[in-house]
Amino acid sequence: MQSKGWIVILAATLLGGCATRFDLQAHRGGRGLAPENTLTAFSNAMNIGVTTLELDVGITRDGVMVVSHDRYLNPDIIRDASGVYLADKGPLISSLTFAELQGFDAGRIKPGSNYEKSFSQQKGLDGERIPALKALFDLAEKRGARDLRFNIETKISPNAASDTLPPEPFVRALIAEIRQAGLTRRATIQSFDWRTLQIAQKEAPEIVTVYLSSQQGAGDTVQIGKPSASPWLAGFDVDDYAGSVARAVKAAGGTVWSPNYKDITNALVRDAQSLGLKVVPWTVNDDADLVRLLDWKVDGIITDYPDKLRVLMKARGMDWPASYPAFK
Ligand code: G3P
Ligand code: CA
DSSP, X not given: OHHHHHHHHHHHHHXXXXXXXXXXXXXXXXXXXXXXXXXXXXXXXXXXXXXXXXXXXXXXTTSOEEEOSSSBOOXXXXXXXXXXXXXXXXXXXXXXXXXXXXXXXXXXXXXXXXXXXXXXXXXXXXTOOOOBHHHHHXXXXXXXXXXXXXXXXXXXXXTOXXXXXXXXXXXXXHHHHHHHTTOTTTEEEEESSHHHHHHHHHHOTTSEEEEEEOOSGGGOSSOTTOSSOOGGGTTXXXXXXXXXXXXXXXXXXXXXXXXXXXXXXXXXXXXXXXXXXXXXXXXXXXXXXXXXXXXXXXXXEXXXXXXXXXXXXXXXXXXXXXXXXXXX
């Protein structure tokens, strides 16, 4: 009888509560802790316990879908075969074969760079490569991470058409990868480029789409008050929705809005949720911001520090996601 009780407690602890879950997302696998978008980072996030791995994808010249935030090789994190950091913006991912890409090291932020100062706690691992998306899916499967979710961002831009495949073949390739891995219920497709999401909704209605937005400075994808619609929003003009991004998301057929956390207020969260949308802001790293957003009852948070968010969730008595058994 007593041992049964312990089993129940153990199961509850391991599962961390599976009911309607707050979505704890490790941004780029938890960039604050491990080299971004690498298998090491994703594995670390599984050790910590997260609901979702947030990640970005591109496609190599020979058609391999890989996990990378940048359309080109980023000199802040990439070293060539001789171990030297790239002097400048490197080649486009789409110009390299997967084999060529494997010649570069993505395991450590360039010492002394501003980027390193922003993520000084990150533990580098020399020799880490830009992984294929399939390798990540395989890793999660090997780890038995069968509840783990994947929030996959298409890194294409309406302002840089020649950098990548066009939206349709790009999205079709991603849908095929997700379907092949049997992950249509555990993967979401996110993008600032809403063309991607419109195509995904049409071609794979079983996969949830996530509408990203930013209204900050040069990165403003929403462009309120401009004479024409923003090229990022697939023809939806937020001015037609009284300046409400949430209402534009709803009109576009979305169910999840993922805004820059700096763009939202409690009232905007309430309004979006009253429309039936989930609100999952990015990328939130400071305690005060995390606490404020938890107070506002957002549906999830994307953070570079999933460990920190877990502690805050536990302190509030919220359910927390399972950590997965270490890889053997
Ligand atoms: O999930 C949204 C967030 O990842 C967007 O920002 O630039 O890190 O891809 P970025
Ligand atoms: Ca991203």
